[in-house]
Amino acid sequence: MELLVASAVGALTAGGVYLILRLRAFTVILGLALLSYAVNIFLFSTGRLAVGKPPVLDGYTVGDFSAYTDPLPQALVLTAIVISFGMTAVLVMFALGAYLEAGDDKIDMDGPDQPDRQITATTPQDPESDGITFDFEPRERDA
Amino acid sequence: MFSENGLLPIIAILPFLGALVPGLMIRAGRNACASFTAIPTVLALVLLASLAPGVMSGTVYRAEITWLPQLQLSASFFLDGLGLLFAFMILGVGLLITLYARFYLSSKDPMGQFYTYLLLFQGAMLGIVLSDNILLLLIFWELTSLSSFLLIGYWKHLPEGRQGARMALTVTGAGGLAMIGGMLILGDIVGSYQLTDILAAGDQVKASAWYAPAVILILLGAFTKSAQFPFHFWLPHAMAAPTPVSAYLHSATMVKAGVFLMARMWPALAGTDLWFYVVASVGLVTMVLGAIIALFKDDLKALLAFSTVSHLGLLTMLLGFGTPEAAIAAVFHIINHLIFKAALFMTAGIVDHETGTRDIKRLGGLAKVMPITAAIGTVAALSMAGFPLFNGFLSKEAMLHEASHTSWWENPWIVGALATLGALFSVAYSLRFIFHVFAGPVRDDYPAKPHDPGFGMWAAPAFLCVFVIAIGVAPFLATPVVKMAAEAVTGEDLSFYLKIWHGVNTALLMSVAAIIGGVILLVAHRPLERLWAVMPRPEAKTIFDSLITATQQVMRWLTGMLHQGAISRYLAIFVAATVALGLIAFSGGAMGPATRDLTPVPPVAVVGWVLLMAAVAMVVLFHRMRFRALVVIGVIGLMISVGFVYLSAPDLALTQISVETVTILLLLLALHFLPKQSPHESGPARRAGDATLAVIAGVAVAALAYSFMMRGFSTISDYHLANSKSGGGGTNVVNVILVDFRGYDTYGEIIVLGIAGLCIFALMETLLNGPAGRKLRKAEFGPDRSRDRHPLMMVVATRVMLPIALMVGVYIFLRGHNQPGGGFVAGLIFSIALLMQYMASGFAWTTRRQRIEYHALIGFGVVIAGLTGVGSWLAGRPFLTSNFGYFEIPPIEEFELATAMLFDLGVFLCVLGAVMLMLYSLSRLARHAGETVNNEPMDYDPSRSVQASSSAEKGA
Structure with a gap:
């Protein structure tokens, strides 16, 4: 079982890393989701694996806790799952904002981020004029 | 005795308290302002004078306010002869300067500011000479640099003032940094940061192998502050300050701080060859050089400045002699x-x-x-x-x-x-x-x-x-x-x-x-002056300026190199560096042998593993087709939830599966407005490189996780298991940890979640009011959108499920303390139940039936959780200590009520509010983009006449 969990963590990490190195925001978000899974499982696994020993006290006995798995990593991971949702949501918002403002969801800039770079109007178009069109995946229509 | 010792911190704090006053009193006129500046100084002088007889007869007064004893951080003060002399000088001259400045400053100068800065500086200086803890001394040392920066640059409209202030801050600040290093070494040698201990351990310090670096670093701080050659050049430029400042800082006090420090550290550091040759030589050179330059300065203050440099050199030299x-x-x-x-x-x-x-x-x-x-x-x-x-x-x-x-x-x-x-x-x-x-x-x-x-x-x-x-x-x-x-x-x-x-x-x-x-x-001054004028000599300001410019250029180039705009590159570097660090750490420490046996693998686990691995592979392979990738991500989340169930983590399974649902909904909503496909952008070489890096990282993490799991460990969880029922009143230990043992963490985390929700709301607000909002209003949607956006089946199904889902949520919430469940999961379940209504009947229709704003829910959640914590104060216990009791109201069985449940209610509300606010914000985009508002819950309602429904469709 340990091998399966470890390899799953590895695969999730590898997939996540590959995806965050892509150039589009949405893919990076997917990669971060995979990485979050990996990190959460890893944290969980530091409590070691146990089958059939949930940390819910039952017939409470003092001193002997071998019947229960380690609850602490679970508590940590529980909040981590919820927080990573919050993080994903904020990132999605960034990606959406960037896409709607800039017209694409590339994550890389074209040049260095110079603080004193002159801000020049690269596209002297009327901002009102360039509406965008949302493309949908072509779908067979039945009517 | 005690009360006399207790005066020390009061003396030290008086100028800082006094600094608050002049800014206000300037409204009552310049005389009032100056008088109120003098009050704390006079008060401190009187208190000091009351201690003077004791010090003269050899008593050393001490006061200590411990703060972090583990780090030896304490606000400790002591007063001996040297401290008394300097404190008198600082306060006495301070008083004279206050009087002098009252008449020196013109009516156009902001006098309140001046006196505030002056008192700040006075407090910092006083702190240096009264500190017993060298870490505290360092803080005051830096404060003098900062407050003197404000004073030198007091005439903000003069470029010389601004440049002089910057130069002084750069030089003395850099010296201060060096001194921090030296002081830390010194404290490390002695094993104590108390000045009195260090002074008593002079032989130990001088015998240490770290003596030389400590001395050099501390002297760098003292030399820069006291304008010793070759750091003397900032002092003449600081003369751009108003003359009262020059008289106070640059003759009496601040430049003497370095001399004071050398005198203070004299028993611990002086008397060695190193000390003699460095300190005495630098002092001698400074004394002669300063005196020569002073003779040829025509500006009165420059003459005095170089004369000060010369006299400081004299003092340094004397201390360097070590006798x-x-x-x-x-x-x-x-x-x-x-x-x-x-x-x-x-x-x-x-x-x-x-x-x-x-x-x-x-x-x-x-x-x-x-x-x-x-x-x-x-x-x-x-x-x-x-x-x-x-x-x-x-x-x-x-x-x-x-x-x-x-x-x-x-x-x-x-x-x-x-x-x-x-x-x-x-x-x-x-x-x-x-x-x-x-x-x-x-x-x-x-x-x-x-x-x-x-x-x-x-x-x-x-x-x-x-x-x-x-x-x-x-x-x-x-x-x-x-x-x-x-x-x-x-x-x-x-x-x-x-x-x-x-x-x-x-x-x-x-x-x-x-x-x-x-x-x-x-x-013979006149002919000598002509000679001086033709003599070539280095101009310190030019050298300093070109040094600063060069540093700036190098840094700009470096920043441009490192920060060239490609996040993907930063991430690659980050991953590679992390893996490298992990490898270094791994190769450095000896890893013990595996002490645990492998857990047996049931066949069903293998099936789940295969599904998960296949899903990961598919996400990576098909990541360009975004919808498809999203669906497959759902498979991964599901498999992980199942894994949690099998591996004794029911709470995690519940949380994972509900978060998974919400996340997918969120991403779907976002994808509605994002491109549905990613273009091919990176070439095969780059993809291969990234894949290599990814595989290395993956293997490393897998190996790490495996070695963790194969080794035994000691845990602090036995405490939690033992006290969960008796102390926290719940049998679900994970939940008790969340709401009781680690309640503070949870409290912080729900606040973070709430902030994330509000942040998304604020971003969306800005976005919709900006150019993106205008674009959206003009957006055109493809012609292939569904005609039946609010289908009958879905509306009916969600309507039936709503009360059931809410009941499940309440049940999960109530049992959370003793069985898997709790506020986090219940909040998520409620969110999903509400989201189903959004999906079925549309955003606008649902919002119209909503009574409470989501912002308010977040606020209520945080407040309820916080008040629960505060409540335990009333019982005289620390923040967030839970209390519980058992009650019986016939005909219900005996049941338990715990304050932890109230806290969990706060968690629940906050999670619900944050999740809903996030999704609500995203769905505002749709409405902005011309989504029509439906008045009916479903597009086609069979209970209505055909005509009515067709007219509704025309309206939409």
């Missing part, structure tokens, strides 16, 4: 220099104020028009020159005596000769100050019509001149003070007498030579 006699001379000269130099600066200020210029070439003959000022200036300058019967003579004599008895690198006369040379130039520039400014015929081309100022302005320097003559004529008056401070410096009992006439000795001959030589130099 008790030299220390006595140093202490005595500190007092004398303070008195005559502050008087001289104030005189220079008066001249500048009255004539409108500080240029010596445009002055002369002022003795006739400003007799009082001339008298004061002459007395102080003669003291600086070292003429007999003035106080400067006595300490200069002592210095020359020490110098003539010191041999440098087995050369017995070089120190004496150079010291005489310094003294000679000192006489020359002092006499120049007298003769070129006050003597000679009255001129008719002064920029203003000069006359003596009012009493308020000359009172302070005149007061100082009384001391110049009193000590000069009757040196025994100063003996007890010098003895007290010198004994504190050396830590030994000293017996000596200060007197004018020691008989005809070497020092007297050197003094006479200096005076004669000085007079000759002054007479």
Whole structure:
């Protein structure tokens, strides 16, 4: 079982890393989701694996806790799952904002981020004029 | 005794408290402002005076307020002779400067600000001399740099002021950084950061292998602060400050901080060869160089600035000698220099104020028009020159005596000769100050019509001149003070007498030579000046400026190189660096053997694993088709939830599966507005490189996880398991940890979640009001959107499921304390139940039926959780201690009520509010993009007539 969990963590990490190195925001978000899974499982696994020993006290006995798995990593991971949702949501918002403002969801800039770079109007178009069109995946229509 | 010790922190804090007042009192007028600035100073002086007799008789007062004893951080103060002398100087001169500045500053200058800065500085300075903890001392040290920056740059409209302030801050700040390092080493050697411990451990310090680095670093701090060569150049540029500041900071106090530090550390650091050759040599060079440059400066304040540099060099040199006699001379000269130099600066200020210029070439003959000022200036300058019967003579004599008895690198006369040379130039520039400014015929081309100022302005320097003559004529008056401070410096009992006439000795001959030589130099000043003008010499400001420019350029280039805009590159570097660090850590430590057996693998687990691995592979392979990738991500989340169930983590499984649902919904919503496909952008080489990196990272993490799981460990969880029921009142240990043991963490986390929700709301608000919002309003959707956006089946199904889902949520919430569940999961379940309504009947229709704003839910959640925590204060227990009891209300069985449940309610509300606010914000986009608002829950309602529904469709 340990091998399966470890390899799953590895695969999730590898997939996540590959995806965050892509150039589009949405893919990076997917990669971060995979990485979050990996990190959460890893944290969980530091409590070691146990089958059939949930940390819910039952017939409470003092001193002997071998019947229960380690609850602490679970508590940590529980909040981590919820927080990573919050993080994903904020990132999605960034990606959406960037896409709607800039017209694409590339994550890389074209040049260095110079603080004193002159801000020049690269596209002297009327901002009102360039509406965008949302493309949908072509779908067979039945009517 | 206790109360007297307790006065120390009060004295130290008084100026800081006082600093709050002048800014307000300036509204009541300039006199009120100055008076209220004087109050804390006077108060501190009185308190100090009440301690003075004790210190004079040898008591050392101490006060300690412990803060972080584990890190040896404490606010501890002590007062001995040296501290008392400096504290008196700081407060006394501070008081005189307050008076002087009241009349010096013009009505256009913001006086409230000035006095606030002045008191801040005074407090910082006082802190340095009273600190017993060297870490505390460092804080005050940095505070003096900062507050002097504000004071030097007080005239913000003058570029010299701003540049001078920046230069002073750069140089002294850099020195301060070096000193932090040195002090930490010192504390490490001794094992204590208490100054008193360090001073007692002098032999241990000097024997340590780390002695040299500690000394060099600490001296860097002291030399930069006290303007020693080659860091002397900032002081003349700091003269752009108003003259009261120059008089206070650059003669009496701040520049003396370095000297003070060397004197303070004297027992611990002085007396070695290293100390002698570094400190004495630097001091000697500074003394001579400063004196020579001072002679050729035409600006009165520049002359005084370089003379200060020279005298600081003299003090440094004396402390560098490392003998008790030299220390006595140093202490005595500190007092004398303070008195005559502050008087001289104030005189220079008066001249500048009255004539409108500080240029010596445009002055002369002022003795006739400003007799009082001339008298004061002459007395102080003669003291600086070292003429007999003035106080400067006595300490200069002592210095020359020490110098003539010191041999440098087995050369017995070089120190004496150079010291005489310094003294000679000192006489020359002092006499120049007298003769070129006050003597000679009255001129008719002064920029203003000069006359003596009012009493308020000359009172302070005149007061100082009384001391110049009193000590000069009757040196025994100063003996007890010098003895007290010198004994504190050396830590030994000293017996000596200060007197004018020691008989005809070497020092007297050197003094006479200096005076004669000085007079000759002054007479020959004109040809010498021409020579000086043609002599090439490095200009410190140019070098400093080009150094700063070069640093800036290198940093800009470096930033451009590293930060060139490609996040994917940063991430690659980050991943590679993390893996490399992991490898280094792994290869460094010996890993113990595996101590656990593998857990058996049931066949169903293999199936789940295969599904998960396949899903990961598919996400990576098909990540360009975004919808598909999203669906497959759902498979991964599901498999992980199942895994949690199998591996004894029911709470995690519940959370994972509900978060998974919400996340997918969120991403779907976002994808509605994002491109549905990612283009092919990176070439095969790059993809291969990224894949290699990814695989390496994956293998490394897998190996790490595996080695973790195969080894036993000790955990603190037994405590949680043991106390969960008895202390927290719940059998679900995970939940008890969340709401009780680690309640503080959870409280922080729900706040973070709430902030994330509000952040998304705010971003969306900005986005919709910006150009993106305008674009959206004009957006066109493809023609292939569904006609039946609110299908009957879905509306009916969700409507039936709503109460069931809510009931499940309540159930999960209530049982959370004892069984898997709790506020987090319940909040998510409620969110999903509500989201289903959004999906089925549309955003607008649902919102119209919503009573409570999501923002309010977040707020209520945080407040309820917080109040629950505060409630335990009322019971006299720490924040967030839970309480519980068992109740019985027939006919229900006995049940438990715990305050933890109230806290969990806060968690629940916050999670619900945050999740809903996030999704609500995203769905606002749709409405902005021209989504129609439906008045009916579903597009086609069979219970209505066909006509009605068709007209509704036209409307939409």
